Amino acid sequence: MTPLPESESALLAALYARISDDKMGQEAGVKRQLADGRGIAQRLGLPEPREFVDNDISATNAKHRPEYENLLAAIAAGLIRIVIIYHLSRLWRNRKERAAGIEFFKKYGVRLIMVKGPEIDFATAYGRAMAGLLGEFDSMEVEVKSERQVSEMEQAVRDGRPPTGRRAFGYARTGGELVAEEAEVVAEAYRLLLTGASLSSIAKWLNEAGWRTTTGGAWGHNSVRSVLMNERNAGLREYHGDLYGGSWPPIVAEETWRAAHAILTDAGRRTNKVGSSRKWLLTNLAHCGVCAAQDIESVMLCTYRDDARRVYRCKRSPGHLTRNAAPVDELVARVVVERLSRPDAADLLVNEDAPDLAALRGEAMTLRARQEDIAAAFGDGEMTRVQFRTANERVAARLAEVEAAMGDVQRVPVLADLVKADDVSAVWDGLMLDRQRAVVDVLMTVTILPAGPGRRVFDPASVKIDWR
Ligand SMILES: [Zn+2]
Known part of the structure; x- marks a missing residue:
């Protein structure tokens, strides 16, 4: 490289460097880019270049590069005529940036000097063509690399290999083998969800039993959800929206995962009423009898009327029906336990509509x-x-x-534990509240009616129970 003529070396030079996420470990670090660039400036007798350094993660996405923009602004302001870079790929990350950049450099007659590559004068057609061609080779390299990654991934999916990356709870790091104790916990979590437990109560159960997520954190609503939503637990792997069978051992049957998936994704159905954590048995579950009499559907909320008294009141029109909550809850619980203790309770488990x-x-x-x-x-x-x-x-x-x-x-499994129990009452009392709510929801529709004028004693007939 020949030193620049006097007139040009008097112009200010800039040194641009960019660090990106380099999984292959092939690109020079920022320190190296800067050191080599300064060396070139010195050899060419240029004044000490002003340095612009961007730090971005990927060369192909459209992330903001503040220092690159500052560099363009300095060029436009006439402060910079010479730009030194390590390699053309540091300056432009894709075809679009390159096309715009070439036009911009042409407009201001910028001269580009590369540590790895030729010197380019954007004032000449030859220089611009050279920049375009070199850039095309950069793009090709990036694209070939990503094509190779895509086809490797596709092959892995077709071969039924487990996904790589972060360890999934229940599976060893390789993804191919179960961690037996964790897998049992995952299977139990599915069972809890399908029998009406909320994500929060499952998280609580996991935390109390001393389990931690694979990143060592405590369990919460979201981490439980993401474990249960993971198709890997059913031996499946998603790729471009399709599911493929895997060769690793599943933790649950596909239908169990599907049922969980349906509960967790269908906000309008069970999740709204039963899935979220509620504090009382019939909140949002019992219907308002006053509204029902007018053919309007409304449910009951639960609030405290005073420190001691908890009441259910209509969600739609809070004033028109208020009932003491405790006796209603007791009545419904007693009716549930009685129904599930009957000899024919097992019939409730037979779902005649169930497909094969x-x-x-x-x-x-x-x-x-x-x-x-x-x-x-x-x-x-x-x-x-x-x-x-x-x-x-x-x-x-x-x-x-x-x-x-x-x-x-x-x-059906919502009821299974209770129906099979010798002491239904004891099992009912031991259930988490959200599971009790799921049982009520599967068995019956509860409608709370007005108590009638002047009544002081709770009248069981003022709670209407329709079996489903
Ligand atoms: Zn009402």
């Missing part, structure tokens, strides 16, 4: 295999894009139906 689980599982497997066949046929050029889309949509629609049906099968 084995058949559903088989159909889901067949449909997923069919999806893969369709994708392969399209990939091999055996079908057009339109044919592919039509065939794929048909299979996907049926698969969604089958998957939803699998999730519905698990409605």
